[in-house]
Amino acid sequence: MTGASRGIGAAVARRLAASGARVALLARGKETLRALAQQIGGGAVGLACDVRDTDTLTRALDQLPALIGGPPEIVVNNAGAFFITPVQDTSIEAFSATLEVNLTAPFAVVRALLPSMRLAGTGHIVNIGSIADRATFLGNGAYAASKYGLRALHEVLRAELRGSGIRASLVSPGPVDTDLWNPIDPDRQPGFTPRAQMLDPDAVADAVLFVVCARPDLNVDELRVSRS
Ligand SMILES: NC(=O)c1ccc[n+]([C@@H]2O[C@H](COP(=O)([O-])OP(=O)(O)OC[C@H]3O[C@@H](n4cnc5c(N)ncnc54)[C@H](OP(=O)(O)O)[C@@H]3O)[C@@H](O)[C@H]2O)c1
Numbered sequence: 720m721t722g723a724s725r726g727i728g729a730a731v732a733r734r735l736a737a738s739g740a741r742v743a744l745l746a747r748g749k750e751t752l753r754a755l756a757q758q759i760g761g762g763a764v765g766l767a768c769d770v771r772d773t774d775t776l777t778r779a780l781d782q783l784p785a786l787i788g789g790p791p792e793i794v795v796n797n798a799g800a801f802f803i804t805p806v807q808d809t810s811i812e813a814f815s816a817t818l819e820v821n822l823t824a825p826f827a828v829v830r831a832l833l834p835s836m837r838l839a840g841t842g843h844i845v846n847i848g849s850i851a852d853r854a855t856f857l858g859n860g861a862y863a864a865s866k867y868g869l870r871a872l873h874e875v876l877r878a879e880l881r882g883s884g885i886r887a888s889l890v891s892p893g894p895v896d897t898d899l900w901n902p903i904d905p906d907r908q909p910g911f912t913p914r915a916q917m918l919d920p921d922a923v924a925d926a927v928l929f930v931v932c933a934r935p936d937l938n939v940d941e942l943r944v945s946r947s
Pocket residue numbers: 721722723724725726727728745746747748751768769770771796797798799800801820847848849850891892893894895896897898899900
């Protein structure tokens with residue numbers, strides 16, 4: 720579970736653990752992960768790592784089977800970076816960093832874990848997309864590029880995994896009330912969804928649980944969720 724330290728990732732981790740999964744939590748803050756793992760219980764472990772550092776990420780993932788007792792049954796690519804800036808004002812560094820977190824890291828995670836999952840002939844890869852993987856919004860150049868790209872990667876992966884026993888799902892939420900919005904302060908910005916009208920992270924966790932708990936012969940290819 721990447722991006723497990725807060726927001727949607729922490730909610731999904733709690734939900735999976737409550738359903739009996741042993742959860743490996745990946746994000747940058749070692750202490751936050753340690754505290755969360757303790758709170759979640761059920762043998763949850765923390766793996767502190769910056770997903771932009773793909774060498775360290777791959778090494779951390781190599782330890783995973785030993786830590787959780789085998790290849791992962793559910794992989795959730797959730798870590799995400801977001802900002803709103805018009806294309807002409809976006810630095811190349813900020814653009815690249817967004818792609819590294821939102822697109823290259825999920826690719827690196829899948830690349831590292833898929834061989835053992837293929838050997839096991841089972842498992843489920845869940846990619847957390849966004850409303851912005853199909854819709855465009857002003858100032859969303861880097862984020863949309865990364866999320867449209869993630870959807871493309873997911874669709875190719877889904878095709879490559881058909882019949883392998885490994886499922887792949889894209890869960891794409893509309894606005895969710897998490898810290899991701901703090902720098903933007905949507906309640907004070909015209910044209911943004913007020914926080915009170917956003918999805919609750921626990922609702923997204925329910926959506927993830929829904930796709931992973933589907934009967935084994937059913938693959939939810941893409942699930943788009945928004946506030947009712
Ligand atoms: N909130 C929304 O409205 C919304 C809507 C649709 C889709 N999403 C997607 O949902 C996912 C989770 O978003 P959220 O709203 O829960 O965001 P959030 O509250 O800002 O949490 C982001 C998570 O990603 C981790 N992360 C970010 N950069 C990282 C890095 N370089 N290395 C390792 N971990 C990193 C953070 O951990 P540390 O900072 O502790 O490392 C944190 O756990 C993202 O993919 C986002 O694009 C969000």
